[in-house]
Amino acid sequence: MTIDPAAYREEWEGRVAFITGAVTGIGLGTAQAFADAGMRLALSWRNEDDRAATEAWFAEKGYEKPLFCKLDVTDREAFAQVAQDVARHFGEVHVLVNNAGVSVFGPTDEASYDDYDWIMGVNFGGVVNGLQSFMPHIKASTGRRHIVNVASMAAFLPGPQAGIYTASKFAVRGLTDSLRYNLAPQKIGCSLCCPALTRTNAWASAHKRPEQFADAGFAPPREGELEQFGTAFEQFGMDPYEVGAKILRGMTRQDGLILTHPEHAIDFTEEFAKQIAALPVEAVPEGRAHIEALRRKAGKDAEAGLKIEMDDLT
Template sequence: MGKTWNGADYRDQWAGRVAFVTGAVTGIGLGVAQAFADAGMQLALSYRNEDDRAATAEWFAQKGYAEPLFIKLDVTDRDGFARAADKVVQHFGEVHVLVNNAGVSVFGPTDEASYDDYDWIMGVNFGGVVNGLVSFLPRIKASQGRRHVVNIASMAAFLPGPQAGIYTASKFAVRGLTESLRYNLAPHGIGCSLCCPALTRTNAWKSAQKRPDAFADSGFAPTPDAVLEQFGTAFEEGMDPYEVGCKILAGMTQQDGLILTHPEHGPDFEELHEKMMAALPVEDAPPGRLHIEELRRKAMRDAEAGLIIKLDDLT
């Protein structure tokens, strides 16, 4: 039997902290919100669908928890995100944790993709993270005590697939942004984690049915509902979103830069490592280049230790 995950195990670390979670009334976002609530955190949750918001409010009521601050938000709306950040601080006084979770799972052959396909998927999956960071980081920096940023990507941030080109690009972008951001936030005493979950019991497969009219000109052939529903059956085998949320809590508590929630991808990482090592040229590098790379490695270690790194530290 595996470990039984419970957000209450982390109350001593996070009780009273204020968290804002995007896409937080379904799927992984809801799992994160529930785990955070069990850890005693005060919550502001973004949502799009009123029925999902009502169901989430009912869960909190049944648990005897205070109702979260619900904020209706399209994560691509920069002005809306700024207003959301203001509401959170006005309501709670501070904000300590940001979880950028909202995203769309849309697939199709990349060689047939249109501009609308790129703009929609990248706009939500990467642009939504950017909007969260720009809106909330100044407010998190101005707050006190334990603070953390979690950007939720996907195992696609490491493992591309033939039907997931734009989706994969968006998750690679979130990965690169987050791994760099960690070094920038360390000097401010703010933790930063990249979470890459894999198959989870969500309705993410329905994203293609929620395409905005503004991005209607898709290059992908329409997917018949029966095919999409068959694809959705795979998600029934997925991890419970609450377990994902608890694993994120555990990673935050341990100050992990990378949070991997699913154990089944060991063979993929072994194969990836072997391919990368095999691709390296078998030859000596000149001393000058070796010196520059050692400076880069030192800068990364120093940044993670809390030092501010400037350009002249790299040469």
């Protein structure tokens, strides 16, 4: 990894960022990269030992202690209170990274309502809650501002054991790609980050299932099954700090899409070919072609910072 977060200090030093799920995995790697770029941080956490270890890292580096906010991202009232606390503590909030998520696997045809409610509630609902809680504060702040929603390569590449997880990440992708158009006229950047295999403990999410979602349709993992799955993350996963540094670079470049793992070029090539092959080969009526041309123009205008109205689409 050749990205040096300190190279981006001029852009981000003193900017305030709030990161969810920030004391382990990609959230922690992002927090560390942001700190190395001189940013001030508020970090959400659930586990006391992980919070303490993160605080120790900042102390060892001689960095300002982050504002630690205990938070379940599905709790809307608590999220709103955290946003108020962060804004009050720092005065302004410039960056939001919606990172917290759960990785739970099983055949979609066997899923229960609880499976859907838990996974979608955290992975998509948590992003919604972050946006709803922090957007007013970010809009009220000045200077360089940015929102990053962390999804997954599953936002593009579905799999047979990850139907609900994939649905949640597709939803985050669609929300983020649309939100970008709305924020551009307000000079607020917006990025979708889709990491792949990273050295995290995300595979252990099934061990942390809340009691209110106990009615699982998926069979319990066989003894040692999850641990064996986790060896792939530990042995071959990307360093979370590298993911965080790539997020920082993408924010600086105003990249709408931040892809961190180069090994998926073959997947994107195959997916694109399938989509093109599925299109009918036939003449397009002039009226439909005109409407689609207006849609394309509206998208480009929005990315250029123009506000798009409904009238622009017909």
